[in-house]
Amino acid sequence: MNNKTAVGFVLLVLLGLVAPYTGAYPIFLMKALCFALFACAFNLLLGFTGLLSFGHAAFFGTAGYAAAYSIKAWGFAPELGILFAVTTAALLGWAIGSLAIRRQGIYFAMITLAMAQMIYFICLQAKFTGAEDGLQGVPRGKLFGYFNLEDDIAMYYMVFANFMIGFLLIYRTVHSPFGQVLKAIRENEARALSLGYDVDKHKLLAFVISAALAGMAGATKTIVLGFETLTDVNWPQSGEVVLMTLIGGIGTMFGPVVGGFFIVTLENELADKVGSWVQVIMGAIFVICVLAFRRGIVGELTALFGRKKDVAV
Amino acid sequence: MEIFGVPIQAFLGQLLLGLVNGSFYAMLSLGLAVIFGLLNIINFSHGALYMMGAYVAFLALDLLGLGFWWSLALAPLIVGGFGIIIERLLMRWIYKLDHLYGLLLTFGLALIIEGVYRYFFGVSGQPYPVPDALRGATDLGFMILPNYRAFVVLASLIVCLGTWYVIERTRLGAYLRAGTENPQLVQAFGVNVPLMVTLTFGFGVALAAIGGVLAAPVIQINPLMGSNIIIVVFAVVVIGGMGSILGSILTGLGLGVIEGLAKVYYAEASSTVVFVIMAIVLMVRPAGLFGKEK
Numbered sequence: 001m002n003n004k005t006a007v008g009f010v011l012l013v014l015l016g017l018v019a020p021y022t023g024a025y026p027i028f029l030m031k032a033l034c035f036a037l038f039a040c041a042f043n044l045l046l047g048f049t050g051l052l053s054f055g056h057a058a059f060f061g062t063a064g065y066a067a068a069y070s071i072k073a074w075g076f077a078p079e080l081g082i083l084f085a086v087t088t089a090a091l092l093g094w095a096i097g098s099l100a101i102r103r104q105g106i107y108f109a110m111i112t113l114a115m116a117q118m119i120y121f122i123c124l125q126a127k128f129t130g131a132e133d134g135l136q137g138v139p140r141g142k143l144f145g146y147f148n149l150e151d152d153i154a155m156y157y158m159v160f161a162n163f164m165i166g167f168l169l170i171y172r173t174v175h176s177p178f179g180q181v182l183k184a185i186r187e188n189e190a191r192a193l194s195l196g197y198d199v200d201k202h203k204l205l206a207f208v209i210s211a212a213l214a215g216m217a218g219a220t221k222t223i224v225l226g227f228e229t230l231t232d233v234n235w236p237q238s239g240e241v242v243l244m245t246l247i248g249g250i251g252t253m254f255g256p257v258v259g260g261f262f263i264v265t266l267e268n269e270l271a272d273k274v275g276s277w278v279q280v281i282m283g284a285i286f287v288i289c290v291l292a293f294r295r296g297i298v299g300e301l302t303a304l305f306g307r308k309k310d311v312a313v
Numbered sequence: 314m315e316i317f318g319v320p321i322q323a324f325l326g327q328l329l330l331g332l333v334n335g336s337f338y339a340m341l342s343l344g345l346a347v348i349f350g351l352l353n354i355i356n357f358s359h360g361a362l363y364m365m366g367a368y369v370a371f372l373a374l375d376l377l378g379l380g381f382w383w384s385l386a387l388a389p390l391i392v393g394g395f396g397i398i399i400e401r402l403l404m405r406w407i408y409k410l411d412h413l414y415g416l417l418l419t420f421g422l423a424l425i426i427e428g429v430y431r432y433f434f435g436v437s438g439q440p441y442p443v444p445d446a447l448r449g450a451t452d453l454g455f456m457i458l459p460n461y462r463a464f465v466v467l468a469s470l471i472v473c474l475g476t477w478y479v480i481e482r483t484r485l486g487a488y489l490r491a492g493t494e495n496p497q498l499v500q501a502f503g504v505n506v507p508l509m510v511t512l513t514f515g516f517g518v519a520l521a522a523i524g525g526v527l528a529a530p531v532i533q534i535n536p537l538m539g540s541n542i543i544i545v546v547f548a549v550v551v552i553g554g555m556g557s558i559l560g561s562i563l564t565g566l567g568l569g570v571i572e573g574l575a576k577v578y579y580a581e582a583s584s585t586v587v588f589v590i591m592a593i594v595l596m597v598r599p600a601g602l603f604g605k606e607k
Binding site: 275287 | 349355403406407410412413414416417418420421422423424425426427428429431432540544545547548550551581584585587588589591592595596599
């Protein structure tokens with residue numbers, strides 16, 4: 001870990017620990033942390049493996065449903081609900097991932113998008129999802145039978161702990177020998193293959209990890225808000241996580257966190273002021289980022305502070 | 314008479330409806346393939362531009378009193394022109410980048426276009442009348458054929474096959490195919506490649522707009538119609554592969570028919586059947602039915 005990353009880590013942990021006492025609205029903080037984790041999981045694929053999944057909402061949303069259903073219908077404790085949801089998301093990631101890695105580049109994006117749309121239609125029609133109404137009134141319950149999550153502060157620290165677990169896991173993955181191979185695949189897939197690496201197996205594992213962590217984000221968000229709806233499995237959600245990563249900085253460790261907070265804040269601020277123009281603004285941010293701001297906020301900052309930065313993808 | 318327990322009238326009716334939907338899939342996937350060939354961009358905004366085509370028809374009738382046939386001529390020009398502006402202003406800058414940025418840029422455009430239409434028209438559907446000349450139905454003896462639906466299938470076949478002819482059999486098409494293979498070389502021969510790129514994009518967009526006008530009388534026009542269809546069209550493109558024009562047309566029509574038949578026999582599966590087929594094709598023949606194995 002170099003100095004700048006270490007400073008970033010310390011800042012992140014400190015900010016995370018004191019955040020609920022700064023007067024910020026706790027539900028907003030928790031939601032933003034969940035989306036930040038979602039974006040980090042997505043970035044593991046796009047930024048560090050060079051795979052653009054346009055269907056990550058499938059994992060986020062399916063895990064949300066799995067958590068909501070297991071807690072509400074089967075009376076699972078929150079930690080078990082999340083575990084069940086993460087497993088579901090990982091299995092789904094394995095299934096969709098094995099199909100998607102059969103094609104490269106642009107086709108990979110289209111396949112993940114199409115498969116996610118299929119999951120959306122299944123959620124729309126299945127009985128256990130509550131269709132248009134979604135699953136409402138999911139109790140937060142008690143973590144490990146002890147911490148009462150109905151208390152927003154307790155809930156916040158659980159969300160923050162989940163976020164840090166996910167974040168550190170991604171950090172560890174990226175900086176492991178496995179992560180180095182992923183980078184090699186991103187830079188030059190043919191060469192990685194010719195060096196004897198089983199490219200497909202690496203890609204698939206990265207996909208499963210990313211799906212599982214996206215699932216953890218989705219399940220945590222469901223427990224925080226107490227409901228799960230079709231919005232989370234639909235394609236605009238997949239687009240949103242791309243935007244969070246893009247604006248924060250593709251292939252940077254902290255970029256998706258910044259991007260997640262940025263977009264959630266923006267939506268919070270704009271929702272009641274401009275109504276349906278939110279979508280237009282999001283679209284405009286997409287266009288501007290692609291045309292003029294491809295390194296994202298964190299990417300630009302690191303470039304500004306002089307360290308040479310290889311821009312991902 | 315029944316086919317597998319379904320009255321033949323219902324069976325043929327859904328088959329025709331499937332062909333109608335398939336016609337739209339074919340036209341949209343053809344446009345995507347033509348654009349991808351030369352620009353190396355998968356145009357996510359293709360669905361939004363198809364939706365714009367339908368709204369040109371709606372607005373032309375509502376504001377100017379211009380009927381269906383006028384719209385069929387106007388929509389490709391207006392929306393195609395809009396496409397050309399987009400290409401000149403925005404896409405020009407990202408050709409040298411990774412393909413993925415093209416997808417992201419056009420995704421952003423799709424959000425903008427859809428958002429603006431949602432603001433002005435809400436999300437409820439607008440009806441559009443079937444043109445007078447094509448009202449009613451013809452009794453073929455074994456089925457009642459709604460004239461307009463037959464016209465849609467026929468019109469889109471003519472448009473698609475016309476496109477195939479231009480690309481595969483004319484001099485202009487030869488430039489286009491050469492440009493797809495090696496743009497630098499074609500430019501060295503004195504062909505204005507940037508202009509060709511612009512016009513190709515405009516043409517692909519015009520195809521989407523024609524699709525939108527044709528769709529207007531059979532579906533409810535609404536701002537979301539584009540994003541609903543584009544994801545299915547992506548699956549169609551993955552299934553067919555973008556290598557062959559006739560392949561795109563066949564895959565589009567074929568999947569429309571399969572979707573229609575799914576509605577007859579197992580309605581719950583009709584919205585997912587295309588994706589299931591995509592998964593199977595990926596397992597058996599990853600390059601797509603008509604794609605070239607790399």
